Amino acid sequence: MDPRQERQVSRPEAGGRRASPGSVRRDFQPWNDPTAKPLVEFRNVTKRFGAVVAVDRLSLAIHQREFFALLGPSGCGKTTLMRMLAGFEQPDEGEILLDGVDITAVPPHKRPVNMMFQSYALFPHLSVGDNIAYGLKREGLPKAEIAARVEAMLGRVRLKGMEKRRPDQLSGGQRQRVALARALVKQPKLLLLDEPLGALDKKLREETQYELMDLQADLGLTFMVVTHDQDEAMTMADRMAVMDHGRLLQIAPPDLIYEAPASRFVAEFVGDINLIEGRVTAVAGDLVTLESKSAGVIELDEDAPSCRPGDAITVGLRPEKIALSHDEPGQANNKVAGEIWDIGYLGDMTMVQVMVGGDQGKLFKVSLTNRTRRIERPFAWEDKVWLSWDVEAGMVLAS
Amino acid sequence: MRRFGAFHLAALVAGFAFLYLPIVALIAYSFNASRLVTLWGGFSTHWYGALMRNQPLLDAAWLTIRVALVSATLATVLGTLAALALARYRVFVGRTLFSGMVMAPLVMPEVITGLSLLLLFVAGDVERGYWTVIIAHATFSLGFACIVVQARLAGFDRSLEEAARDLGATPMETFATVTLPLIWPAVAAAWMLAFTLSLDDLVIASFTTGPGATTLPMRLYSAIRLGVTPEINAACTIMIAAVAVAVIGASLLMKRDALAGR
Known part of the structure; x- marks a missing residue:
């Protein structure tokens, strides 16, 4: 097909x-x-x-x-x-x-409990229909009921008319659906x-x-x-x-x-993240202030923060939560200057790597959504840029 | 492509001649009209007719076929079970020993296998005859059957059996509806191999048989001592045909199995 x-x-x-x-x-x-x-x-x-x-x-x-x-x-x-x-x-x-x-x-x-196997594990010696009927036959259901349930399931996974085929005559997607149907038909x-x-x-x-x-x-x-x-x-x-x-x-x-x-x-396993190590200098209500080697003074808003002044903590910052600009942002709570080291263009978005704190500093990942259709880029290699983010953007991570 | 040189051609012809010339001669002389083996007297199927009237020889042939049928079946069932145990249970006490012991009859000189079985039957006071030959043949062909089935099981996707269990099949149902249908070409090949081995065995049968249970190879061997007749040539030709069919059948099944296994 x-x-x-x-x-x-x-x-x-x-x-x-x-x-x-x-x-x-x-x-x-x-x-x-x-x-x-x-x-x-x-x-x-x-x-x-x-x-x-x-x-x-x-x-x-x-x-x-x-x-x-x-x-x-x-x-x-x-x-x-x-x-x-x-x-x-x-x-x-x-x-x-x-x-x-x-x-x-x-x-x-x-x-x-039924399982759909990673390899699908379709019985190669049985037709699609017999594969799906296999579990129902083991239950000893009447033939007419088996036929009706197999038929309904074939329709459900869009394999009508293929019940006579062997698994090796199907495409990968069709095989996946047979495996799914075979497990689902057992309800x-x-x-x-x-x-x-x-x-x-x-x-x-x-x-x-x-x-x-x-x-x-x-x-x-x-x-x-x-x-x-x-x-x-x-x-x-x-x-x-x-x-x-x-x-x-x-x-x-x-x-x-x-x-x-x-x-x-x-945090590291799911999605991309920038990690900043620092030491807490003040906690005022929900607002935590910390001093970091890589990004200077950072403020972040945590619900009922458990850290106290003097604690060493790790702050996580997702790449899309960081704003990038050529001019120094006026209002932002958190801002740090850096230089663009790498630009990865992915079509829907661009991943920019910014070096903060000189050649031996820390690389920050910043993702920009490409919302307008244009070829010339607002940022180029070796541009001096500012990173800024809200107090809500950072999160304290337990190690 | 390299040219097929004269030397290679000569080597090929010489090799095949070495292997098959005696058999070709045997087949050719089975159609000899002359009673003298060494003299060509024209084409005739006379000796095949004579064979059909030679009752002792026919009895022996019938006995041999029955022995081969029963012992091949016995060896295939036991060999398949042994192969399943070896392939399925990777770790059990004495696995290496068991595996080695199953394969031992393959390399054991037939004389030793025959003699040890004879001693066992004598010690156990078992009356020797039809059944002792069957047991002996099943014993030595079991290892061959096991190897053939084991090769197939090595490439067997175990998640197929798990899928069957998951869908509600008991272990026995799983074996009957999934495992066996998928390994049957190997099982059939193993049976044919065991059948062939039993059919042409002389040594072990001689050791383990008793009065009234003379197999065809034994009958032929004793007849030859009185002189080779075209009748024996005819009998041998029929045996060659039977064995060739079984061997070709087995190898076709194994080849089909290898293709299906990919």
């Missing part, structure tokens, strides 16, 4: 979502409700492989209808966590609850997706993200995605968890993870 044709078909569906459940989504915050009963619960789960601790005393609650993303570098234990939910790995300590029932000892084929309480978009090219990946969100919202299912791609996690997830060395560093909605990271690792 012509790939362009495929995309056109997908558009109305992708558009449909934006109109419907947006406002519902905004109020969806069961994790802030202390009376809500989570669908999945990890209680102090530890998993070791020999001397390596893959998952370390981890506790986590995922709620009904939530789109949860688990983000982390490779080897952080995120896949192990997912495989424990599917039943392929047994925790060494702790317990895993599904709907309040301890499933730690339940074998994979008896769990109401699992929880669908696990292991790097669901990893094998797709960029354009297809973006579209598929929205399709997955539509499916999840329409079917009212709970999704848990494991990924190392932060764009993917941030686009799709209601909440995401950043994981490293077998522990969860922060669990929060994507905007909070980005704008209020709990630690230096989270």
Whole structure:
């Protein structure tokens, strides 16, 4: 099939979502409700492989209808966590609850949890239709019901008319949808997706993200995605968890993870950031003043700051929160002079590297959105420029 | 491209002649009208007819086929199970020992395998005959079957089995609906290999058989001591055909399997 044709078909569906459940989504915050009963619960789960601790005393609650993303570098234990939910790995300590029932000892084929594998793991000897029907046949459902549910699922993932094909006669995107359909047709309480978009090219990946969100919202299912791609996690997830060395560093909605990271690792792992080391000189209400070697005196606004004068702290500053100008800004609380060392033009935006404090100083990353259509650049290499930012822009990071 | 020189051509012809001239001679003389093996008396299928009326030889052939069928099946089942254990459980106590022991019959001189089995049967007071030959053949062809299946399992994507489990299949269902259908070309190839090995075995059968259970190779061997007749040539030609079909079938299956595995 012509790939362009495929995309056109997908558009109305992708558009449909934006109109419907947006406002519902905004109020969806069961994790802030202390009376809500989570669908999945990890209680102090530890998993070791020999001397390596893959998952370390981890506790986590995922709620009904939530789109949860688990983000982390490779080897952080995120896949192990997912495989424990599917039943392929047994925790060494702790317990895993599904709907309040301890499933730690339940074998994979008896769990109401299904998984979409990273490699898709489609059965090469079965047709598309038989692949999707496989799980229903294991349940021993009547033939007519199986046929009807497979048919409905084929329509849902836009594979009508392809049920007779073998997996090796499909494109990458089609195979991905068969894998999704095969897991979804079982109507699992929880669908696990292991790097669901990893094998797709960029354009297809973006579209598929929205399709997955539509499916999840329409079917009212709970999704848990494991990924190392932060764009993917941030686009799709209601909440995401950043994981490293077998522990969860922060669990929060994507905007909070980005704008209020709990630690230096989270701040550096998700998005770009400038880090400034300094010593606190004064705390007056919410306003923290610090003295830094690389950027002089900095003021920042923190809700109920926990630092006291004399503390050594790290301040994080996102590149898009910094303004760049040739003339010295008059009003700004925070400003520092520097020289442009590098300009990276990316089309939609430009990433400028500014050296502050002479040749041995510190490089600041500043991103500029290219809002007007022009070729001549306002900034050039070796320009003397000023960086400035609001008191709200900086954030104190725990190391 | 390099030219195919006269030397290479000569080497090729000499090599093939060395390998196949005796067989070609055997086949050719099976169609000899003359009773004397060394004298060409014109083309005839007379000896094939005579073969069909030689009851002891036919009995031996029928026995050999039954032995090969049963022992190949036995060896394939056991060899597949051994291959699964070796491929699936990377770490278990005695894995290296087990792996080595499965492969040992491949390099063990047949005389030793035969003799040790004979001693075992004698010690166990087992009456030797049809079943002892089957057990002996299954024993030594098991290793071959195991190697063939193991090669296929080495490239097997385990997430396919996990997917089946995830979709609600018990371990047995997973094996029946996913694992076996995907490795069956290797299993079939292993069976054909075991069948061929059993069909043409003389040494081990001689050690382990008893009265009333003479296999075809044994019957032929004893007949030759009384002089080679075109009838024996005819019997051998039929055996060559059977073995060739099995070997070509096995290699085709393995090749198809390798292509499908990519």
